[in-house]
Amino acid sequence: xxKKIVAGNWKMNKTRVEVDAxxxxxxxxxxxxxxxxxxxxxxxxxxxxxxKSASKNIGVGAQNCHYESFGAYTGEVSSDMLKELDVKYxxxxxxxxxxxxxxxxxxxxxxxxxxxxxxxxxxxCCGEKLDERQSDIHFxxxxxxxxxxxxxxxxxxxxxxxxxxxxxxxxxxxxxASPNQAQEMHAHIRKLISNQFGNDLADKISILxxxxxxxDNASELFSCKDIDGGLIGGASLExxxxxxxxxxF
Ligand code: PGA
Numbered sequence: 725x726x727k728k729i730v731a732g733n734w735k736m737n738k739t740r741v742e743v744d745a746x747x748x749x750x751x752x753x754x755x756x757x758x759x760x761x762x763x764x765x766x767x768x769x770x771x772x773x774x775x776k777s778a779s780k781n782i783g784v785g786a787q788n789c790h791y792e793s794f795g796a797y798t799g800e801v802s803s804d805m806l807k808e809l810d811v812k813y814x815x816x817x818x819x820x821x822x823x824x825x826x827x828x829x830x831x832x833x834x835x836x837x838x839x840x841x842x843x844x845x846x847x848x849c850c851g852e853k854l855d856e857r858q859s860d861i862h863f864x865x866x867x868x869x870x871x872x873x874x875x876x877x878x879x880x881x882x883x884x885x886x887x888x889x890x891x892x893x894x895x896x897x898x899x900x901a902s903p904n905q906a907q908e909m910h911a912h913i914r915k916l917i918s919n920q921f922g923n924d925l926a927d928k929i930s931i932l933x934x935x936x937x938x939x940d941n942a943s944e945l946f947s948c949k950d951i952d953g954g955l956i957g958g959a960s961l962e963x964x965x966x967x968x969x970x971x972x973f
Pocket of ligand 1: 733896959
């Protein structure tokens, strides 16, 4: 059985006080659903959070890191530094990183390798723009993103990767991919992984959906065969809506 995961991507949101309030509420919530919960706060808040949330098995992740271990990269954080704080996950290749920080597939591929070398699990994001879907090249776009960043990994490395399919036109827009559109792409992604690494491995990879996933559409999305959970932006900022999504399985 594949792992079910609901991960919150907080982006550049929340104050220290708000972070503590969220975690206090989450840790007191008695959540016992089948999905693993992961929270990815801004990196300045990561220190101490993995220890605080360990008792309830809540994973903590970063939203990005550099591919070098150390050096003259002002403003950056490395995967070794994340590991030192016991941060278990790192989102990589989010469309906002690709768009606003010009991250290429090649750079994201280097980040994936570096994160895996440090013993951190990558949550690799892929997804097409609206015009790419309208031009009917969305399958091809996602295939290129996967093959350039992931397909030269060894099978044992690939097995550790979590994938998030996030159509860019659905992120923060309130427009969600329909369950059919999402399932179709998730099945495509699994097929590509299967072609590259074999069926057994592809069957074990958790593929999350992201893009305006909310309490009122999560259960329909999560009931699709190849959708193993969600990467949640806006709706992960409040404990109630985050838990409502997690309880949608
Ligand atoms: P959203 O963001 O849920 O606010 O659309 C998802 C994401 O960017 O990961």
